[in-house]
Amino acid sequence: MKTADLYLRVSTDEQADRGYSLRNQEEVLKRYCDQNRIAIRHIIIEDFSAKTFIRPEWQRFLATLKRDKNQGTLLLFTKWDRFSRNAPDAYQMINELKRYSVEPQAIEQPLDMSVPENKMMLAIYLTAPEIENDRRALNTLFGMRRAKKEGRWMGQAPIGYINLTSPNGKRHIAPNGLQAKLMAWAFNQIALAQFSTEQIFNKAKEMGLQCNKNRFLVAVRDPVYCGKIRIAAYGEEKKHTVAGQHAPIITEQLFLIAQKALDDRKRTIKTTISSHEMIPLRGFLQCSKCSRTLTASGSKGRNNYYYYYHCSTKCGYRIKAAEANEIFFEELCNFVLNVVSAEHFKNAILDGHDAVNKGTQMTRVKFTNEIGVLNKRIASCRELLLSGDFDANDFRSIKQEAEHKIEEIQKNLAVLPASSVGKNEIKTALESATDKLMRLDSIYFNAKTEVQRKIIGSMYPEKFTFENLKHRTAKRSYIFSLIYQINSKLQSKKNGQATDFLCLPTMAPSAGLEPATL
Numbered sequence: 001m002k003t004a005d006l007y008l009r010v011s012t013d014e015q016a017d018r019g020y021s022l023r024n025q026e027e028v029l030k031r032y033c034d035q036n037r038i039a040i041r042h043i044i045i046e047d048f049s050a051k052t053f054i055r056p057e058w059q060r061f062l063a064t065l066k067r068d069k070n071q072g073t074l075l076l077f078t079k080w081d082r083f084s085r086n087a088p089d090a091y092q093m094i095n096e097l098k099r100y101s102v103e104p105q106a107i108e109q110p111l112d113m114s115v116p117e118n119k120m121m122l123a124i125y126l127t128a129p130e131i132e133n134d135r136r137a138l139n140t141l142f143g144m145r146r147a148k149k150e151g152r153w154m155g156q157a158p159i160g161y162i163n164l165t166s167p168n169g170k171r172h173i174a175p176n177g178l179q180a181k182l183m184a185w186a187f188n189q190i191a192l193a194q195f196s197t198e199q200i201f202n203k204a205k206e207m208g209l210q211c212n213k214n215r216f217l218v219a220v221r222d223p224v225y226c227g228k229i230r231i232a233a234y235g236e237e238k239k240h241t242v243a244g245q246h247a248p249i250i251t252e253q254l255f256l257i258a259q260k261a262l263d264d265r266k267r268t269i270k271t272t273i274s275s276h277e278m279i280p281l282r283g284f285l286q287c288s289k290c291s292r293t294l295t296a297s298g299s300k301g302r303n304n305y306y307y308y309y310h311c312s313t314k315c316g317y318r319i320k321a322a323e324a325n326e327i328f329f330e331e332l333c334n335f336v337l338n339v340v341s342a343e344h345f346k347n348a349i350l351d352g353h354d355a356v357n358k359g360t361q362m363t364r365v366k367f368t369n370e371i372g373v374l375n376k377r378i379a380s381c382r383e384l385l386l387s388g389d390f391d392a393n394d395f396r397s398i399k400q401e402a403e404h405k406i407e408e409i410q411k412n413l414a415v416l417p418a419s420s421v422g423k424n425e426i427k428t429a430l431e432s433a434t435d436k437l438m439r440l441d442s443i444y445f446n447a448k449t450e451v452q453r454k455i456i457g458s459m460y461p462e463k464f465t466f467e468n469l470k471h472r473t474a475k476r477s478y479i480f481s482l483i484y485q486i487n488s489k490l491q492s493k494k495n496g497q498a499t500d501f502l503c504l505p506t507m508a509p510s511a512g513l514e515p516a517t518l
Helices: 013-018 021-035 056-067 087-099 118-149 177-192 197-207 213-219 252-264 321-333 339-386 392-414 423-438 440-446 449-459 466-470 478-494
Strands: 002-010 038-047 074-077 103-106 161-165 171-175 228-231 240-243 295-300 305-310 318-320
Touching: 002 021, 021 038, 021 074, 038 056, 087 103, 087 118, 118 228, 177 197, 177 252, 197 213, 240 392, 252 392, 305 321, 318 321, 321 440, 321 449, 321 466, 339 392, 339 423, 423 440, 440 449, 449 478
Parallel strands: 002 038, 002 074, 074 103
Antiparallel strands: 161 171, 228 240, 295 305, 305 318
16 A cells, blocks of 8 residues: 655745645545545645745655655645746756655646656646746736836835825835934934944934944935835836835935935044143154154153153154244244234135135036926927837937936035025124134143144144244145235235235236237
């Protein structure tokens, strides 16, 4: 009398618990065994996909076969799609079962494997379920792309949103209270570009954001937060975005500014050097002999400590800290803005502000006109398409290219400086700035070491040697070079020298009559 193992399978545990398929398969297989006088040894019940043979119950069944070899049993199932939905894997598994003297057989699609022509039927039985799976997957893909193109979010809601179902049964996403506010706060902080993305995430986490770091980094790149749905590229169709049906958390302008900040952000490592009040230049000075950065330390004398800036290598270079500090303070005094220069300085900044605003306005008009031209191009192509003078594929290609250019222009438009800052606000800020520049020496003399080091760093963007400082050849920042130039040229006017003074770049003075004369 033959013995058989019965294999019953459904795709999910939900089908196993609530469906009728397993009970039906078991009933059909038991009836078959009764009619053909086959003894049932094991009943294997599986609730796993048939795309692969990596299934829990199947792996246990194989382990049993390896342990108990050559028992000459049957493996019965209702149809071949219960056995596998992957033809190559199925052939391999059939050969493996033969090594264990196990013959797989579908009772509703029986095949005599001793007949060679039946192998063709086996290929059909095994390939048909795989084709069905592929077609179902393709239909699902097209359905999801169609839903996305209509502005619907598919799948689990992103951070800051929650999945809801409307009264008519349609699923949608909506802002999720505190989580939505925290994501909006995060985008604002990214746009300000004052902190790293990791710092912003850690702060948002402290405030109650519920996600991990990787998910957050992916989320801040998703346009869903400004009310758009991203459509991935597929075939000849390029990736693009469409307007979503959900409510946005942030504005599109804020999203574009945040993306620009993320794109432009460079990895910089900031270090803070703590210094004693007697050695504020520590870390700014270079060795004149070996170009290494000088360190500083104090030596205890009979009555006091004596401080030195010195090189840590064998070159032995060192200078007295008091001497270097005194020379730096003398140099600093040359950059104190005098009363006469202050007015010219403020006028120059105001003129520059007006020029920048004018340039920004012209750039904004230029970008707006370019967007208008691109929209007209799309409209013209649409009219040609409707009249039958234009191919649909060509129209789609031109439309996607134009929309991509419009998106790039909108990004550049979003990061242009705001023109809302008026002249009165600039004047107020200038009054405060010039007041500090006019008292720069006293501010430095009375400040703590941390403030002194900030002033030194703002004056000298690069490291310098003591000799550079002593002979006034150290490279200074633009703003302090400008102040020095203003003070020097105004002083020369007092001595009767005629100077065509302009502190900002401008057009060259006229050459005179034409042809040019001396």
